[in-house]
Amino acid sequence: MEAMVNNIRVEKAATSKIHDVDFDNLAFGSTYTDHMLVSDFVNGEWKEPKIVPYGPISLEPSAKIFHYGQSIFEGMKAYKDVEGGVWLFRPMENCKRLNKSAERLTIPELPESYFMDGLMALLQLEKDWVPKNPGSSLYIRPFMFASGSGFHASPADEYKFIIALAPSGAYFSGKVKVLIEEKYSRAANGGVGYAKAGGNYAGQFYPTQLAAEKGYQQVIWTDDNNHEFIEEAGAMNVFVRINDTLITAPTSDRILDGITRKSILDIAEDENIATEVRKISVHEVVEAAKNGTLKEMFGAGTAAVVSPIAGFGYKGMDYDLPVLAESYAEKLKKRITDIQYNRAEDKFGWRHQVV
Numbered sequence: 001m002e003a004m005v006n007n008i009r010v011e012k013a014a015t016s017k018i019h020d021v022d023f024d025n026l027a028f029g030s031t032y033t034d035h036m037l038v039s040d041f042v043n044g045e046w047k048e049p050k051i052v053p054y055g056p057i058s059l060e061p062s063a064k065i066f067h068y069g070q071s072i073f074e075g076m077k078a079y080k081d082v083e084g085g086v087w088l089f090r091p092m093e094n095c096k097r098l099n100k101s102a103e104r105l106t107i108p109e110l111p112e113s114y115f116m117d118g119l120m121a122l123l124q125l126e127k128d129w130v131p132k133n134p135g136s137s138l139y140i141r142p143f144m145f146a147s148g149s150g151f152h153a154s155p156a157d158e159y160k161f162i163i164a165l166a167p168s169g170a171y172f173s174g175k176v177k178v179l180i181e182e183k184y185s186r187a188a189n190g191g192v193g194y195a196k197a198g199g200n201y202a203g204q205f206y207p208t209q210l211a212a213e214k215g216y217q218q219v220i221w222t223d224d225n226n227h228e229f230i231e232e233a234g235a236m237n238v239f240v241r242i243n244d245t246l247i248t249a250p251t252s253d254r255i256l257d258g259i260t261r262k263s264i265l266d267i268a269e270d271e272n273i274a275t276e277v278r279k280i281s282v283h284e285v286v287e288a289a290k291n292g293t294l295k296e297m298f299g300a301g302t303a304a305v306v307s308p309i310a311g312f313g314y315k316g317m318d319y320d321l322p323v324l325a326e327s328y329a330e331k332l333k334k335r336i337t338d339i340q341y342n343r344a345e346d347k348f349g350w351r352h353q354v355v
């Protein structure tokens, strides 16, 4: 069955799985919708994207993704308001960042219209999959990888771009205990840390597993030179509140330019919260914890919005953070999610309506 949605060709799934899904008990990112968007890069160009039934894809064992790791992705969400309207949050930022990542991994740039028009058509088709329970959303996973084959260590000649969708429940991480990393690094100067490359995650799993064995749910990444400055919290940007100032590290080769991070900086300014974008030394954080001026630490990213930190370990010592009646983390999370779910005025122009 062929149809068109918003000028995008659609091959419809024979049956829908939507009635098999328990929308009251959704995990994060493990149930998928009926359709996905696919575009292929062949003969030197990206072909017009089309929507097809969600399902397995077939690749040669010699496909370069398996050997040389040319693989990048994005993470975004669609939110449903009480009237059934569906919204995206700053989607062009994801589109631009995908192409920034693509450039670093020698993957050909995707035309922005393929990303945006394809995503809008897919979401219009799948709008009933956007959950409406509080805190839940439709997680959107755009990704691109080398599908061209050959054991020669060089960029592939063929690539695939796919957008898959996963209705997801609220992301409750609870407060986490983190370990400030002294040995391993997530990223290095001149490396790919600023790109959303799959390999960055592969390299994080082992140190994160070692930290988990010691009772920490997450790693605070430090700079690769001397492990002197804190840079990210797991796969999130990191914020530290000392007294009443909110501090985050500047973006660099090693730090991903998070959309949540920059939205938090703008909202904090709007709330008259003092912000500083500068290097944060581990020494400064430890001293602040000791003298009681360290009020909060939290991760920031699309999945959890903010992920509050209960305490951290460093050089065999554990430091607890205070429990505050009114935290910046809660206040900023509320402001951002009120915009995302169309519950508040959008003075920054961040919302993008789908239907």
Ligand SMILES: *Cc1c(COP(=O)(O)O)cnc(C)c1O
Pocket (backbone or CB within 6 Å): 075, 196, 232, 234, 235, 236, 237, 256, 257, 258, 259, 260, 261, 300, 301, 302, 303
């Ligand atoms: C995706 C990601 C973030 C958060 O980016 P958002 O745009 O806010 O979702 C932060 N750090 C790393 C390493 C990431 O991969």
